[in-house]
Structure formats: C-alpha cells, structure tokens
Amino acid sequence: MTATPALLELDRIDTYRGAAHVLRAVSMRVGEGEAVCLVGRNGAGKTTTLDSALGLLPVRAGRVLFRGQDVTRRAAHDRARLGIGYAPEDAGIFPDLTVAENLMIGKWLAPDGPGTGSVVDDRMRALFPELDALVDRRGLNLSGGQKKMVAVARAMALGPSVLLLDEPFEGLAPVVVTRFVDAARKIKAMGVSLLIAESNVTNAARVADRLYAIDRGEILFEGEPARALEHAEVMKTLRG
Amino acid sequence: MDTLLTQILNSLFYASTLFLIASGLSLVYGVMRIVNMAHGNLYAFGAYVAAWAVGLAASTLHWSLLFIVLLVGALAAAAVGALLEPTLLRPLYRRPEEYQLLMTFGLLLILEDVMRLVWGPHPLTASALSDALGSISFMGVTYPGYNLFVIAVGVVAAVGLGAFVYRTRFGVMLRATSQNMRMASALGIDVKRVYVQAFTLGCLMAGLGGAIVVPIQGAVLGMGIDALILAFVVVVIGGLGSLEGAAVGALIVGFVRTLGITYFAEVELAVLYLIAAVVLFVRPAGLFARA
Numbered sequence: 425m426t427a428t429p430a431l432l433e434l435d436r437i438d439t440y441r442g443a444a445h446v447l448r449a450v451s452m453r454v455g456e457g458e459a460v461c462l463v464g465r466n467g468a469g470k471t472t473t474l475d476s477a478l479g480l481l482p483v484r485a486g487r488v489l490f491r492g493q494d495v496t497r498r499a500a501h502d503r504a505r506l507g508i509g510y511a512p513e514d515a516g517i518f519p520d521l522t523v524a525e526n527l528m529i530g531k532w533l534a535p536d537g538p539g540t541g542s543v544v545d546d547r548m549r550a551l552f553p554e555l556d557a558l559v560d561r562r563g564l565n566l567s568g569g570q571k572k573m574v575a576v577a578r579a580m581a582l583g584p585s586v587l588l589l590d591e592p593f594e595g596l597a598p599v600v601v602t603r604f605v606d607a608a609r610k611i612k613a614m615g616v617s618l619l620i621a622e623s624n625v626t627n628a629a630r631v632a633d634r635l636y637a638i639d640r641g642e643i644l645f646e647g648e649p650a651r652a653l654e655h656a657e658v659m660k661t662l663r664g
Numbered sequence: 665m666d667t668l669l670t671q672i673l674n675s676l677f678y679a680s681t682l683f684l685i686a687s688g689l690s691l692v693y694g695v696m697r698i699v700n701m702a703h704g705n706l707y708a709f710g711a712y713v714a715a716w717a718v719g720l721a722a723s724t725l726h727w728s729l730l731f732i733v734l735l736v737g738a739l740a741a742a743a744v745g746a747l748l749e750p751t752l753l754r755p756l757y758r759r760p761e762e763y764q765l766l767m768t769f770g771l772l773l774i775l776e777d778v779m780r781l782v783w784g785p786h787p788l789t790a791s792a793l794s795d796a797l798g799s800i801s802f803m804g805v806t807y808p809g810y811n812l813f814v815i816a817v818g819v820v821a822a823v824g825l826g827a828f829v830y831r832t833r834f835g836v837m838l839r840a841t842s843q844n845m846r847m848a849s850a851l852g853i854d855v856k857r858v859y860v861q862a863f864t865l866g867c868l869m870a871g872l873g874g875a876i877v878v879p880i881q882g883a884v885l886g887m888g889i890d891a892l893i894l895a896f897v898v899v900v901i902g903g904l905g906s907l908e909g910a911a912v913g914a915l916i917v918g919f920v921r922t923l924g925i926t927y928f929a930e931v932e933l934a935v936l937y938l939i940a941a942v943v944l945f946v947r948p949a950g951l952f953a954r955a
Contacts, residue, residue, distance in 0.1 A: 480846055504852035516847035518840045525836045532833055533852035582852055 430489065431456050431617050432477060432508065432586050437486030439476045446472045447641045449486070454586055459608065459618040461628035463652070463662055464638035470621035471513065473638065474588045477619070478510050479503045491585075505533060509584030509616075513591040515571035519564035523555070523574055526563060530581025547614060548577040551607040569600050576607060586617040593627050605630045625662050629653060637662055666804040671922050677811045679918030680818020684873030685891050686898035687825055687910040688866035694905030695842040695862040698753065698764050702771035703870050704892025705779070706744060710737035710871025711883040712779050715788035718878075727796040734793070734875040741871020742864050744775075749863040754856070772888070780885055793879035814876055821872065822911050829907060838862060842905070900940045903950025912951060 430453040439447040446469050454460045464470050475481040477488055479500035488496045495503055504510070509530075518526055524543045531538035539545070544555045552573040558566065566574065572592060579587055592608070593601045608631045612618055622628040628635055629649035637645035637658050645658045652658050689703045714737025721733045748771065756763045797809030829835040841848040841858045849855045873891070874883070881887070898917050902909025917936060924932030943950060 478850055480850060499854075499856075500846075500849040501852050501854050504850055510850045512847065512850070516844055516850070518843045518847070520843055521836065521839060525840075528833075529836060529840055529848075529851050529853065532837075578851065 430454065431458075431491060432619065433489040434473070434477060435487040435489060437476055437483045437488065439472050439481055439483050441472060441481070445641070447476065447483075450476075450638070450641070450643055451486075452636050452643065452646070454617050454619050456585075457612065457615055457617055459612045459620070459631050459633050461620045461622050461632035461635040461649075462638055463622055463625050463628045463635050465623060465662065468638045469641040470623070470638060471590055472641075474510070474590050474619070474621055478508055478588060504582060504584075505535065507535075507583070507585040509579035509582055509587040511572070511575035511579045511587070511589050511592065513594060513621075515568075515575040517563040517566060517571045517574055517578075519562065521563055522559065523561050523563065523566070524559040526574055527555075527559075527578050527581050530578055534581065534583045536583065544577070545581075547580055551580070551610055552577060552603075568595055569597075572596070572604070576604075576611075580611070580616070584616060586619060587611060589618065589620045591621055591623065593622065593624065601627065625649075625652065625659070669803060669805050670807065671926065673805075673807055673811065673815070675915075675919040675922040676815045676818070677918070678921050679914040680815050680821075681873055681877050682894060682898050682917055683818050683822055683911055683914035684869055684876065686895040686902070686914055687821070687907060688869030688873075689895050690899050690902070690905055690907065690910045691825075691829075691869070692863055692866035693899075694907075695838060696753075696757070696859055697761075698757075698768070699761075699904075700863075700866070701765060701768040701892065702748075702775060703768075703866070703895065704890075705772050705775035705888035706741045706867045707870040707874040707891050708779060708883065708885075708888030709744060709775055710741040710874030711878040711881075711887060712783055712788060712874075713737040713740040713871075714875035715790045715878045715883045716783065718790040718792065719788065722790075722792050727792060730790075730793055730796075734790075734878070735872075737875030737878070738868050738872035741874065742868035745867025746860060746864040748867075749860045750856075753863070754859070772892075776885065776888065783883070785885065787882040787884040788878070789882040790879045791882075810879055814880075817872075817876055821869070825869070826907060834861070894936075897936050897940045900950060901943045903947075903952040906950065906952040909950050909952030 432454040434450055434452050436449045436451050437447055438449060450473055462470050462473055472481060476483050479498060483496060487494055490506055527543050543559050548555055555573060555577055558570060592604050596604060608618060632649050635649050635652055636643050637652060639661050645652055645655060685707050689700060692698055692700050714734045717733050717736040718730050721730060752767060756767055794810035797813060799806045800809045800812060829838060837853050837858060841853060841855055845855055894917065898910060898913035901916055902913025920936055920939065921932060924935055947953065
C-alpha cells in the first residue's frame with residue numbers, strides 16, 4: 425500500500441451484470457495525485473469496475489468510498505458532481521450535439537460554475553490544442569481519435585479530482601497513443617488522479633504509478649508496473 | 665383567390681392544433697422512448713379544465729382576461745404529467761416496452777372515466793372566447809378571429825419550443841439525455857429530473873392544445889382518442905422524436921385534411937392513413953428521422 429491517502433477506494437465490491445456475477449470482492453484504491461491502471465484482458469471486468477466506481481452499475485456487496493465518504497448508494501450524477509470524471513471506451517460523445525455543447529454540459533454542472541472563459545479552457549487546450557478547431561463540429565462528424573480527445577476534455581470540464589478512463593488508447597495509431605499517454609501525464613501533473621482501464625500492459629506501464637491486474641472479476645496483482653512486468657504468472661494471464 | 669386563402673388559413677389552423685398535440689408526444693418519445701398513449705386524454709383533460717375554468721370566470725372577468733384563464737387547462741395537464749411520470753412510469757423504464765404501452769393505455773382509459781365522472785357526459789363549451797373575437801376581414805376574406813389566434817399560438821409554440829430545445833442549457837441537457845442517458849448521468853445530469861421535466865413539458869403542450877381548441881370545438885368525451893390518432897399520423901409522417909418532424913407532419917396533415925374536406929370528404933382519414941403508410945414504406949422512421 426502506498427502512503428498517499430485514498431481519494432477513491434473500492435472495498436470488496438461484488439457487481440453483477442444481469443444474472444452474471446462479474447466482480448468478486450474487488451478492492452482497489454486511487455491515491456491523491458496518483459495514476460493507477462487496471463489491466464486485464466477483454467471481459468476481465470475492467471469496465472464493470474469503472475461503472476461500479478461511478479455508480480452506473482449498482483454493487484451488490486462492498487462499498488465505494490470517495491474522499492473517505494461512503495458513496496455506494498449515491499447516483500452516478502451525484503458522484504460526477506462530487507469529482508469523479510469519466511470517459512468511456514466508446515467515448516460516448518453525444519452525436520447530435522456540437523463539440524462545444526458536449527463540453528459545456530460539464531462546465532454548467534461544475535461545482536464552481538462555468539466560468540467566463542472560452543468553451544475550450546487552458547487545461548483542455550494544454551492536453552489537445554486541436555480542440556479549438558473542432559468546437560462547432562457535431563459529435564457524429566468526429567473521427568475516432570477526435571471523439572476520444574473530446575471525451576477526455578469533457579470529463580475535465582467538471583473539474584474532477586479523479587478521472588476514470590476506459591481504454592483511452594484503444595483503436596489509436598501508435599503516434600496518437602503517445603499523445604494520449606502525454607495527455608494522461610499532463611492530467612496527473614494538473615493534480616488530477618487517474619484510474620485507467622487498459623488491456624495493454626506496456627501502455628499501462630507508460631503512465632501508471634501503480635497497477636492492478638484483474639482476471640475473471642478478481643484482482644490478482646497489485647504493485648508497481650516494473651514488478652508486474654517481471655511477474656511471469658501475471659504476464660501470462662494478461663497476455664492470454 | 666379568397667377561397668384559396670381561406671383554405672390555407674384552415675390548413676394552418678389544423679396544423680397549429682395538431683402541432684401542439686404531436687410535439688408533446690414526440691418530445692416525450694424523443695427523450696424517454698415512451699409512446700404515451702395517455703397523451704390524447706391529457707389533451708382532452710386540458711380542454712375540460714379550460715372550459716370549466718372559463719365557465720367559472722366568465723361572469724366575473726372581462727373576456728380578454730379569459731384568454732389567460734385558458735392557460736389553467738394547460739397547467740392542469742402539466743400537473744397531472746408531473747405526478748404520473750415519477751409514480752407510474754418511472755418503475756417501468758427497465759421493462760420491455762409493452763409494459764409502458766399497457767400502462768399508458770390504461771391511463772388513457774382511466775383519464776377518460778375521470779373526465780366522465782367529474783364533468784358528466786355532456787360537452788362543455790367556452791364559446792364566449794371565440795364569439796368575443798368575432799370575424800376579421802382582410803384581403804377579401806372574412807375569417808374567424810379566434811382561428812387566427814390559434815394559428816398565432818401554434819407558430820409561437822413551435823418557435824418557442826424550438827428555441828427552448830436548441831438554444832437553452834436545459835435543451836442541451838434534454839438532447840444529451842435523449843441521445844445517451846448513461847453518459848448524461850456520468851456527466852452530472854440528473855436524468856430522473858430531466859425525465860419528469862420533459863414529461864411535464866409534453867403534457868403542458870397537450871393541455872395547451874386542448875385549452876386552445878375548446879372555445880371552437882368544446883370539450884367532449886372521445887376527443888382525446890381522436891386527437892391521439894391524428895397525432896400518431898403526424899409523428900409517423902414527421903418522425904417520432906423530432907420536433908421539426910412534428911411541425912412538418914402537422915402541416916402536411918393540416919393541408920391534406922383541408923383538401924380532403926373539400927374534395928374527398930368520405931375518404932379524408934383514409935387518405936391520411938395512406939400517406940402515413942407510404943412514409944412508413946419509404947422512410948420507416950419518418951421524414952425527419954435522426955441518422
């Protein structure tokens with residue numbers, strides 16, 4: 425365990441999707457200013473873990489804690505306003521809304537209000553300078569990579585203390601992956617913690633301070649990326 | 665020339681009332697994916713309450729103030745909507761849609777009986793209002809002033825609703841919720857609240873439609889179901905869930921009805937259904953369907 429106080433903590437949670445028992449006693453913690461990766465193969469339970477943390481799926485047992493406060497029964501929109509940002513695997517951009525509208529929703533609902541600056545604020549611009557050119561475009565007219573950029577910027581609009589990113593590097597060309605890795609590092613440097621679900625251990629190792637390996641809904645490893653890479657059994661499970 | 669103008673005004677008059685009903689139906693479907701069968705009787709409820717309120721106030725208020733009293737009908741329908749959504753519809757969202765159809769159809773029947781119970785089998789009227797405006801002569805035609813008022817209300821409602829949905833913060837959140845409810849809640853939008861607000865707004869539009877026609881048509885039992893069927897034709901043509909579709913659908917149905925009454929009165933409704941059927945074949949999701 426690291427010494428940093430837990431910002432987000434999952435305490436032995438069990439989650440079901442319909443009748444399927446997906447997560448089994450999953451415990452993990454994301455510290456203040458920490459970048460944590462959750463690594464596992466497809467279907468291992470990564471998305472379900474993020475959904476449970478945010479409240480998009482109810483947990484059957486266990487607790488979700490945010491800044492030490494039990495938020496297990498709080499609705500997703502409450503948790504979002506408390507400071508948990510989320511960018512899903514498919515980006516979840518509203519297709520009929522412009523990029524500006526997509527970004528403004530978070531700003532309107534942010535605890536300290538929308539501010540007076542432009543739609544794309546300095547923090548967003550620092551991550552992805554090309555956002556300025558996209559503001560008038562509708563969601564459905566964005567490329568896959570652009571959607572992912574908007575999704576990350578949109579999650580930042582709420583001013584979160586922790587950002588949940590589901591497969592942020594998925595489907596991107598290697599050069600673009602590097603840009604997203606940089607963006608993740610910048611987000612961390614801005615003081616925002618990260619919980620990234622990632623199926624590629626090598627990518628995860630590029631951003632994570634600590635990683636958890638998940639398989640069949642159970643955490644089977646927790647520690648520094650370098651240790652995971654040395655751990656033959658973990659690597660075998662993750663690589664399939 | 666003057667008959668043509670009269671026919672055009674008649675068509676716009678129909679289109680206005682149809683838009684008021686169909687836009688609410690479409691809005692509710694667009695946001696919540698619920699086909700609200702009770703919508704027709706919320707329209708009728710608005711008509712009854714408006715006629716009842718105008719009847720109470722007619723002896724004490726100047727006629728010009730009675731126009732404001734009509735709004736009581738719209739507000740009453742909105743209030744019923746605000747009660748129904750959280751209590752009877754919310755528990756059904758996770759169920760297959762036949763549950764929602766059964767529930768809203770049941771509500772349609774219950775509302776019909778409630779109106780029969782409260783106001784009896786005889787029609788209510790509020791003709792003081794339409795009489796008060798009399799007829800207006802312009803460009804060689806003489807046309808009922810109240811019908812012009814209805815057209816104006818329809819246009820204002822269409823522009824206002826469009827501005828509300830496309831230009832306001834709430835409209836952005838409404839559209840976000842309709843496009844991706846999970847993502848909306850993940851961004852901090854209280855989806856339950858958006859649902860009750862959207863449903864209430866839809867019922868307000870229905871109630872306004874009922875209130876506005878009552879000085880001409882009166883409030884009669886069965887008016888809700890007739891209106892519901894025409895509103896369905898409108899949204900099938902225009903595309904369920906689309907505001908532009910409701911406006912264009914209402915105009916098409918309005919003009920075809922006027923033509924029908926003049927030239928083929930016997931098969932007027934059949935022609936409307938035929939148009940709806942053709943649209944279903946050619947563009948199954950309606951003329952203004954989203955991609």
